[in-house]
Structures are given as structure tokens and as C-alpha cells.
Amino acid sequence: MGRITPILRCQWRAFWRRFIRPGTLAVSNQGILLILSVLALFKYVRVLNVTSVELSLNKTLMLDQLLLALFAVWFFPLTSNSRIAITTQALQHFPLTIKELFTIKTVSRFIPPYTWIILGGSIALTYPLSYAPNPVAGILAAVLFTATSFLFGLTLAHLISVAAWRKWIFISLVGLLISLVVVAFHGAEKASLNQILSVSPTKLVSNPALEHHMLFSFSVLAGLFVLAAIAASWSFRLDLRNVDTGPQRKATAFSLATGKTGSLAMKDLRYFRRLLDPYLGWLVSVLGCLYLVSAPQPSAEVFWIFIIIVFFPNTALTFNSFGLDSRSALDRYILLPVSGREVILSKNLAFVLFVTIQLAPMMLLAVWQIGIVSTVLGIVNAFAVALAYMTWGNLISISHRFKMEFFRFASGGSPIDVLVGVVFGSLPGAILMRLFSWQSWWAVVVVMVLYFVMYWASLVWSGRKFERVRIP
Amino acid sequence: MPEIETHGLTKAFGKLVAVSDLNLEISKGTIFGFLGPNGSGKSTTVKMLTGLLQPDRGNALIGGASILTSPIEVKKRIGVLPEDLALFDSVTIWEHLIMSGAIYELSRDETEKRAHQLLDYLDLLPSRHTYVDQASTGMRKKCALAMALLHNPQVLFLDEPFEGIDPVSARHIKDLLLLMAGKGVTVFITSHILEVIERLVQSFAILVAGEIVCTQTVAETLQSGHTLEELFFKYVGKRNVEALEWVG
Numbered sequence: 001m002g003r004i005t006p007i008l009r010c011q012w013r014a015f016w017r018r019f020i021r022p023g024t025l026a027v028s029n030q031g032i033l034l035i036l037s038v039l040a041l042f043k044y045v046r047v048l049n050v051t052s053v054e055l056s057l058n059k060t061l062m063l064d065q066l067l068l069a070l071f072a073v074w075f076f077p078l079t080s081n082s083r084i085a086i087t088t089q090a091l092q093h094f095p096l097t098i099k100e101l102f103t104i105k106t107v108s109r110f111i112p113p114y115t116w117i118i119l120g121g122s123i124a125l126t127y128p129l130s131y132a133p134n135p136v137a138g139i140l141a142a143v144l145f146t147a148t149s150f151l152f153g154l155t156l157a158h159l160i161s162v163a164a165w166r167k168w169i170f171i172s173l174v175g176l177l178i179s180l181v182v183v184a185f186h187g188a189e190k191a192s193l194n195q196i197l198s199v200s201p202t203k204l205v206s207n208p209a210l211e212h213h214m215l216f217s218f219s220v221l222a223g224l225f226v227l228a229a230i231a232a233s234w235s236f237r238l239d240l241r242n243v244d245t246g247p248q249r250k251a252t253a254f255s256l257a258t259g260k261t262g263s264l265a266m267k268d269l270r271y272f273r274r275l276l277d278p279y280l281g282w283l284v285s286v287l288g289c290l291y292l293v294s295a296p297q298p299s300a301e302v303f304w305i306f307i308i309i310v311f312f313p314n315t316a317l318t319f320n321s322f323g324l325d326s327r328s329a330l331d332r333y334i335l336l337p338v339s340g341r342e343v344i345l346s347k348n349l350a351f352v353l354f355v356t357i358q359l360a361p362m363m364l365l366a367v368w369q370i371g372i373v374s375t376v377l378g379i380v381n382a383f384a385v386a387l388a389y390m391t392w393g394n395l396i397s398i399s400h401r402f403k404m405e406f407f408r409f410a411s412g413g414s415p416i417d418v419l420v421g422v423v424f425g426s427l428p429g430a431i432l433m434r435l436f437s438w439q440s441w442w443a444v445v446v447v448m449v450l451y452f453v454m455y456w457a458s459l460v461w462s463g464r465k466f467e468r469v470r471i472p
Numbered sequence: 473m474p475e476i477e478t479h480g481l482t483k484a485f486g487k488l489v490a491v492s493d494l495n496l497e498i499s500k501g502t503i504f505g506f507l508g509p510n511g512s513g514k515s516t517t518v519k520m521l522t523g524l525l526q527p528d529r530g531n532a533l534i535g536g537a538s539i540l541t542s543p544i545e546v547k548k549r550i551g552v553l554p555e556d557l558a559l560f561d562s563v564t565i566w567e568h569l570i571m572s573g574a575i576y577e578l579s580r581d582e583t584e585k586r587a588h589q590l591l592d593y594l595d596l597l598p599s600r601h602t603y604v605d606q607a608s609t610g611m612r613k614k615c616a617l618a619m620a621l622l623h624n625p626q627v628l629f630l631d632e633p634f635e636g637i638d639p640v641s642a643r644h645i646k647d648l649l650l651l652m653a654g655k656g657v658t659v660f661i662t663s664h665i666l667e668v669i670e671r672l673v674q675s676f677a678i679l680v681a682g683e684i685v686c687t688q689t690v691a692e693t694l695q696s697g698h699t700l701e702e703l704f705f706k707y708v709g710k711r712n713v714e715a716l717e718w719v720g
Binding site: 258259260262263264266267270271274324325326327328329331332334335336337338339406467 | 522523524543544547548552554556557558559560561562563567570571572574575576577
């Protein structure tokens with residue numbers, strides 16, 4: 001412990017120095033976030049109260065949902081950028097054992113405050129569980145479940161850093177998705193949330209709390225915990241030994257690019273593929289395709305809504321468009337004979353290309369299923385939404401840069417900026433849908449011109465700012 | 473007309489004046505060495521001359537174009553090997569050059585021809601499809617150098633070009649710089665390796681605490697009966713190693 005403590009202390013100080021550096025709560029909307037967190041806390045306390053009432057009546061639906069949500073949130077911070085100062089790779093220079101390195105990495109995950117919030121939320125579950133028929137068994141099972149969730153997330157975070165495992169994880173997720181879709185759309189009975197929860201691991205907590213299947217639940221939970229611990233330790237060693245030599249990329253998309261913006265956009269397209277969030281955009285696109293194929297009479301309105309939703313997971317690509325560029329890469333932009341406007345334009349071009357690829361299958365199916373007119377209107381809708389997203393993105397990504405990591409969930413910046421951006425970006429989509437239904441084509445033209453002017457103004461302004469001020 | 477001119481170039485970071493009232497004139501086809509200890513302001517000067525930093529005061533002209541009023545024009549004329557190499561992660565060495573060619577408006581065929589020749593000369597051709605973040609320090613440096621040379625610039629700024637480079641490649645780079653200078657390209661080098669500078673450059677300046685303390689030609693130094701190293705330590709000073717008696 002004597003060797004670990006100074007390193008952890010250093011990690012702690014480095015994190016908080018970075019966290020406090022902005023100086024005021026106004027920066028990155030930290031003050032508003034604080035208010036929202038307090039509001040969310042009140043809501044959570046109310047949910048816990050409802051859960052405790054349910055448990056006292058031997059009902060576990062709310063508890064199961066809470067446990068499922070906690071399982072998911074324990075996964076997210078582990079795959080997102082933890083902004084820890086000293087990486088485990090860098091610590092390998094010190095005479096530390098693998099066990100010590102693993103301990104440092106694991107404990108470091110608890111430095112950021114959002115991990116405390118999740119930990120606090122998990123501990124708070126003991127309150128409703130204390131109203132269960134067997135509170136001790138319920139709390140013990142919840143502790144084991146939370147620890148297993150954490151270790152599972154840790155394992156996944158390690159494995160996702162290894163190229164070969166990334167492929168397997170991706171294939172497994174696609175397989176799982178297809179299975180879920182088959183069950184949901186073609187099963188004998190459509191699965192309800194209750195039915196899914198009845199076979200989920202959350203039952204391993206709610207059953208002991210109700211004094212059902214105690215031995216079985218604890219045996220499985222203990223087994224899962226041991227398995228997750230072994231997997232976390234094994235995957236950590238794998239990640240530590242992993243020297244990603246990468247593919248020998250001979251055929252390159254760079255050959256297809258022309259001009260200054262085209263070649264820079266190719267680089268960003270590659271970066272986008274290496275973030276996890278845009279894959280959720282693919283998921284939405286697949287669901288949109290399934291809707292168009294399986295619905296008896298697909299509606300144009302639903303198709304347009306799917307178009308708007310596809311943009312949601314892609315927010316980081318435009319709201320934090322320099323987030324994947326290192327400090328050194330930002331220097332290269334300045335050294336090259338390109339104007340600020342051209343740099344921003346290349347980012348926008350990459351975003352448009354990426355979203356176009358995501359939307360293309362849905363558009364093609366739409367021509368077949370709902371006709372060419374509705375599809376063209378869908379394209380107009382997508383174009384307007386893209387313009388609005390890029391307008392907002394150009395304005396904020398030039399002011400703040402949140403460092404993002406490959407193969408992690410992205411950061412679109414301050415959550416408030418992202419929320420406002422998503423509303424601003426989706427607004428033209430909603431307006432156009434209404435105008436399409438009214439067949440007010442002149443109004444459609446006016447809206448398109450308005451958003452194009454706003455986009456152009458944002459491009460000029462952010463281009464000038466890029467040339468004058470270095471991105472923080 | 474000098475190829476590189478600076479007039480009262482000044483840059484401060486808070487209270488620390490990194491470069492103070494820098495005045496330089498470097499003529500066309502010269503290999504110029506810019507020397508100084510760590511933190512003396514060498515890299516800050518290069519950053520100002522290449523557009524990475526805005527000077528607080530003063531101006532600089534590269535080939536007659538001002539870094540303040542015609543930055544894009546200046547960037548088209550110069551090639552830069554920056555201190556931190558300024559490379560993009562997850563982009564291969566070859567792709568960096570293809571991207572550079574497009575940005576400097578070279579045709580695809582010309583870009584590929586030049587890239588092939590440069591990488592071959594720098595012994596980087598077999599590893600051209602390696603991502604730069606997975607390449608060795610030397611390979612990364614050679615990639616950045618190839619990018620600086622690809623568009624055949626009028627002026628080259630090289631920040632520590634020989635650090636981390638193997639002796640064979642270092643020799644090749646020196647030969648190339650001499651060839652380019654012979655054809656009228658102006659080369660501005662910062663380096664700590666005084667022996668290399670002494671053999672390579674025609675003139676030099678020593679910078680201490682942001683101010684030039686000596687400017688002369690290598691010929692003048694040798695005529696005075698000194699080596700460049702002796703002259704350097706005369707201005708920079710030397711620490712007493714005996715204070716570290718516990719070492720070893």
C-alpha cells in the first residue's frame with residue numbers, strides 16, 4: 001500500500017486541479033448541472049420511496065428496473081473517458097506488481113465525482129431493501145450485484161482496448177441485437193418488460209429480498225462475482241500486454257479524397273468510426289429499417305422521426321468536433337496553409353458524410369415502402385437537421401474541447417450544451433414535419449434558407465475564431 | 473532581401489518574457505542555427521515564425537510575406553518540423569503525406585511520386601503503412617520531416633531535427649539540407665547537438681533567456697580560435713558537477 005498511496009494521491013490531485021481549473025460554476029454550465037443533479041436526487045428519493053412501498057407489499061418490479069438501470073450506469077463511466085492523469089501503461093516504468101497496478105487502476109475509477117454519484121445511488125438501494133421481508137439477504141445480494149456490475153464494466157473496458165476482442169464484442173452485440181429483434185417482432189408472444197425482467201439477473205437480488213430461492217440466488221450471485229473478478233483481472237493483464245500494432249492500411253480512403261477539406265474530412269471519418277456512440281446511431285437506423293420493412297403501412301411521419309433520432313447519438317461528432325484531435329494535431333491544422341473556415345468545413349463534411357452513410361439504408365428502403373416524395377421530404381428534413389446540428393456544433397466546439405478517447409463513449413461537451421444543441425438541432429426537423437403536413441412549400445423554402453444562413457454565419461464566425469484563438 | 477526577417481519579435485507568457493525584441497536577418501540559401509539552453513525561447517521563436525503562436529509585439533517576414541497579415545501565404549512557402557511533430561493519431565505515414573499533398577495543392581501523381589522518393593530516402597518506405605501513433609520516435613520524426621519537404625518549400629524550419637534519429641538517417645538528412653541550401657532554400661534549425669550544428673550551418677545565433685546574446689558565422693567563430701561549444705558555454709554558463717557527489 002505504501003507504494004500505491006503516493007500514486008493515487010497524485011491521481012487525485014491532478015484530477016481535482018483539472019476539475020477546479022475553470023474557476024467558476026458558470027464554466028461548462030457546472031452550476032446548472034448542480035441544480036439538475038439536486039432535482040434528479042429528489043426524483044430518485046421518490047422512486048426509492050415507491051420501491052420501498054412495493055417491496056413491503058412483496059412486489060419487485062420497480063426494484064428490478066432500478067437494478068437494471070444501475071447495472072447500465074456502472075457500465076457507462078467505465079467505458080467513457082475517465083480523464084485520469086497517469087495511465088497504467090505509464091506506470092509500468094515503476095517497480096510495481098500487476099496486482100498493485102490493477103489496484104491503482106480500479107481505485108482510480110472512484111476519483112471522478114460521477115462515480116461517487118453512482119456509488120451513492122447504489123448504496124441508497126439499501127433503503128427500500130430494508131422494507132423487504134428479508135432486508136439482510138436483499139442488501140447482501142444488492143452489494144454482490146453492484147460489485148459484479150462494476151467488475152463486468154471493468155472487464156468490458158479492458159477488452160474493448162484490444163483489437164481482436166473488439167471484433168468479438170461487436171459480433172456478440174450484433175448477435176444479441178438480432179436475437180432481441182427476432183424475439184420482439186416474431187416471437188409467439190411479444191415480450192413485455194415484465195417477462196424480460198423475470199429472467200434477468202436482477203431477480204437474483206429481488207428473490208432473496210422476498211425470501212425466495214435464497215440458496216440458488218446467492219450461489220449464482222457469488223459465482224458471477226468470482227467469475228467477474230477473474231475476468232477483470234485477466235482482461236487487465238491482457239490490456240497491459242496489448243501492443244496494438246494496428247492493421248497495415250494499404251488501401252486507404254485518403255486516396256478517394258480531393259482538395260484540402262476532403263483529405264482532412266477523411267481523417268475525421270476514420271476517427272468517428274472509432275467512437276462507440278455513433279454505433280447507437282446505426283442501431284436507430286437498423287430499427288428504422290425494421291419499421292419500414294415490418295410495419296403493415298409505414299408512415300412517413302414515423303420515418304421522419306427516425307431520421308431526427310439518428311442524429312442524437314452523433315452529437316459529439318459535431319458538438320465536440322476537435323475532441324479526438326490531440327494538442328499536437330491541433331498544431332498541425334495551424335501549420336497547414338488552410339484557413340480556419342476550411343478546417344471547420346472539413347469537420348462538417350465528415351459529419352455529413354458519416355450521417356449520410358447511417359441514413360442511406362433507411363432512405364433506400366423508404367423509396368420502396370413509402371414512395372419517392374416522402375423520401376425526398378425526408379432528405380430535406382435530414383439536411384435541415386444536419387445544418388442546425390452543425391450550426392450549434394461550430395459555435396460550441398470552437399470554444400470548448402472535451403478530450404475524447406477512441407473506443408470509448410464520447411463526450412459531446414457540457415451536458416447542458418448537448419441538451420440545448422439537440423433541441424436546437426431537432427427543431428427544424430419538427431417544424432418541417434408540420435410544414436410538410438400543411439403542404440406549405442414556401443415556408444419550407446424559407447426555413448431551409450434561414451438554417452443555411454445560420455449555418456454559414458456559424459462557419460464564418462468559428463473559422464475566424466479558430467484563426468485568432470487557440471482552442472482550449 | 474533577406475528570406476527571414478524579424479523586427480522586435482516579442483512574446484510573453486504572463487510575467488515570463490519568453491522572447492524579447494528579437495531582430496534577425498537570414499539571407500536566402502543559408503543554413504542558420506538557432507542555439508540556446510532549454511527554456512531560452514528557441515521553440516517559442518519557431519512557433520511565432522510558423523504561425524503557431526501570435527507575437528505580442530513585432531513582426532516577421534518570410535520571403536517578403538508578413539506572418540501577421542499573410543499567414544496562409546507564409547504557410548504555403550514554408551515547411552515545418554515542429555517540436556511536437558504535430559501528427560494525427562490513427563493516420564498512417566503514407567496517409568499523412570497524401571493528405572499534405574492535397575492541402576498544398578499538388579496533383580495526386582506528383583504527391584505519390586514525391587512521397588515515395590522521400591520515404592525511400594529516409595528509409596521509411598517499408599513502414600509507410602504504419603499508424604504514426606504506433607511508430608517509433610525516429611519514424612514519427614522522419615514522417616514529419618517528409619511532410620515538411622513534400623511541397624518543396626522556400627524556407628524550412630526544423631526544431632531539433634536530429635534528436636531521436638539514427639546516424640545513417642541523420643547523415644542523409646544533413647546531405648539533403650546541404651543540397652536544398654545549395655539550391656536556394658533557407659533552413660532555420662534549432663538543435664542542442666553543437667557538433668552537428670558546427671558542421672552544418674553557415675551562421676548562428678545564441679539565445680539566452682529570450683534575448684540574442686551572439687550572432688556570427690561559423691567561419692568567424694573558427695577564426696577566433698574557439699569552437700562553437702566553447703562559445704556556447706561562454707554565454708550560457710556551466711554547472712559544477714561536484715555538487716552531486718552522492719551520485720554513483
